[in-house]
Amino acid sequence: MTNHNETDYVLPGKAESYWIATTPESNYPPISGDTHVDVAILGGGIVGITTAYLLKEAGVPSVAVIEADRIITGVTGHTTAKVTSQHGLIYDRLISKFGKQQAQQYAESNQAAIEKIASIVSSKGIACDFVRKPAYVYASSEESVGDIRNEVDAAQNLGISASFKADLPLPFKTYGAVCFSNQAQFHPRKYLRALARETEGDGCHIFEKTRALKIEGDGPVTITTDKGTIKAHKVIQATHFPIHDKPGMLFQRLYQSRSYVLGVRIEEHFPQGMFISAEEPVRSLRSQSAGEGELILVSGEGHRTGEGNEIDHYRNLEKWIRSVYSVNSINYHWSTQDVITVDHVPYIGRLTSDNENLFIATGFRKWGMTTGTVAAMILTDMILGRSNSWEEVYNPSRFKPLESAKTFFSQVAEATKGLIGDRIVPVHEKASQILPGEGAIVNIEGEKVAAYRNDAGVLHKLDPSCRHMGCIVSWNNAENTWDCPCHGSRYNATGEVIKSPAVYGLHKKNVNE
Numbered sequence: 148m149t150n151h152n153e154t155d156y157v158l159p160g161k162a163e164s165y166w167i168a169t170t171p172e173s174n175y176p177p178i179s180g181d182t183h184v185d186v187a188i189l190g191g192g193i194v195g196i197t198t199a200y201l202l203k204e205a206g207v208p209s210v211a212v213i214e215a216d217r218i219i220t221g222v223t224g225h226t227t228a229k230v231t232s233q234h235g236l237i238y239d240r241l242i243s244k245f246g247k248q249q250a251q252q253y254a255e256s257n258q259a260a261i262e263k264i265a266s267i268v269s270s271k272g273i274a275c276d277f278v279r280k281p282a283y284v285y286a287s288s289e290e291s292v293g294d295i296r297n298e299v300d301a302a303q304n305l306g307i308s309a310s311f312k313a314d315l316p317l318p319f320k321t322y323g324a325v326c327f328s329n330q331a332q333f334h335p336r337k338y339l340r341a342l343a344r345e346t347e348g349d350g351c352h353i354f355e356k357t358r359a360l361k362i363e364g365d366g367p368v369t370i371t372t373d374k375g376t377i378k379a380h381k382v383i384q385a386t387h388f389p390i391h392d393k394p395g396m397l398f399q400r401l402y403q404s405r406s407y408v409l410g411v412r413i414e415e416h417f418p419q420g421m422f423i424s425a426e427e428p429v430r431s432l433r434s435q436s437a438g439e440g441e442l443i444l445v446s447g448e449g450h451r452t453g454e455g456n457e458i459d460h461y462r463n464l465e466k467w468i469r470s471v472y473s474v475n476s477i478n479y480h481w482s483t484q485d486v487i488t489v490d491h492v493p494y495i496g497r498l499t500s501d502n503e504n505l506f507i508a509t510g511f512r513k514w515g516m517t518t519g520t521v522a523a524m525i526l527t528d529m530i531l532g533r534s535n536s537w538e539e540v541y542n543p544s545r546f547k548p549l550e551s552a553k554t555f556f557s558q559v560a561e562a563t564k565g566l567i568g569d570r571i572v573p574v575h576e577k578a579s580q581i582l583p584g585e586g587a588i589v590n591i592e593g594e595k596v597a598a599y600r601n602d603a604g605v606l607h608k609l610d611p612s613c614r615h616m617g618c619i620v621s622w623n624n625a626e627n628t629w630d631c632p633c634h635g636s637r638y639n640a641t642g643e644v645i646k647s648p649a650v651y652g653l654h655k656k657n658v659n660e
């Protein structure tokens with residue numbers, strides 16, 4: 148694909164995630180008419196499907212998963228699919244900021260998630276490339292060695308099988324690593340497609356191409372969608388970023404980060420293990436057995452959504468992987484957008500403590516294979532009225548002043564910036580400078596316009612105000628989308644919404660070029 152930007156850099160390989168490219172598209176029907184269920188789950192990623200599966204297994208008579216697009220095509224379809232309790236360097240910080248008891252809950256729950264996935268794979272005989280591997284966070288510089296050693300001590304203190312490794316079988320200089328043994332990796336779509344098949348039927352539904360527009364009531368809850376209405380006793384929002392919030396609850400305590408993946412084939416033998424750097428810019432590596440030989444997934448370059456030049460991040464990753472391995476081919480490129488909480492621990496539980504029927508799961512900080520499974524286990528217990536010993540650390544109503552205040556206020560400042568348009572740096576003075584296939588924010592007749600010229604030369608003019616809360620969207624030049632920097636809504640080039648929390652497309656702008 149050629150991009151008409153100033154560098155003419157050609158994005159390498161197929162513009163699709165390996166997981167989506169190697170599995171058939173699902174084809175569940177949309178909702179039709181009015182439906183009643185015990186539990187409705189918005190979002191068909193790992194949280195939604197696993198929760199529906201566990202609820203059905205536990206005997207809940209009717210559960211519905213409602214997905215705006217096709218299931219497992221959002222964040223879960225674009226992950227690197229490491230199944231690990233090692234989430235970068237986290238445990239030393241968790242102990243100091245949350246205390247040992249809650250750090251223990253985090254560690255135990257994520258270890259339990261690995262075993263839950265392993266037991267489902269085994270009991271259902273799911274062929275999903277599940278393999279046990281060690282996971283490593285390595286120091287790229289001497290300054291990080293102390294952090295690595297502290298992490299080893301913290302993880303051991305919490306009962307994780309962690310050790311310090313002085314040397315790694317990687318072709319570049321490292322300064323030691325923390326190793327977690329007996330972690331895993333898998334093919335997330337093969338796994339979750341099997342769970343979806345197990346879930347559907349006998350009163351349980353998966354509705355695709357059904358966009359939830361509104362949630363009303365405290366119980367039963369009414370969900371209005373673009374295809375019909377669904378009433379449920381309990382509702383879980385597992386939509387990445389929730390579409391329904393209570394004032395002050397979440398929107399200012401979550402932000403979005405975009406990161407990038409290349410699927411490459413290399414000359415060398417890749418070692419057993421999953422690797423990630425302790426420092427920024429993050430460099431993450433894992434292998435995946437694939438039909439025509441092993442594929443290496445190299446990822447990183449995370450940045451706040453809507454900031455920076457997306458193509459540059461792919462170029463940085465390509466340059467780096469070519470500097471450390473002999474690359475035979477780059478077969479895939481894709482990117483993903485993750486939600487991060489201000490204290491870096493997911494929100495799983497009741498949206499507000501006074502409402503028994505509305506639940507959320509979000510903020511997985513790029514580690515959603517395990518934390519998404521943790522969410523499914525906790526939410527299943529909460530809905531069934533069972534006690535769960537990990538709830539406290541993930542409680543969405545928590546606020547850790549010492550840990551969160553600085554990030555919280557900088558997040559408010561970022562969101563405010565987006566709302567008043569400080570981010571806007573028009574790429575083009577005039578719409579006439581926009582080439583076919585390009586988009587930019589421009590001034591036309593004194594008004595800001597999100598302008599995109601299609602390959603036939605037609606200029607689409609849109610109001611750049613995000614339909615969620617009015618932040619100004621930015622052009623993503625790698626994926627040809629409009630991305631909102633505030634809470635991560637995304638729109639295609641012509642303004643149709645493709646990612647919540649916005650549920651409606653950008654307005655057309657009636658101005659002359």
Ligand code: FES
Pocket residue numbers: 613614615616617618631632633634635636647648649
């Ligand atoms: Fe919230 Fe755009 S996603 S304002």
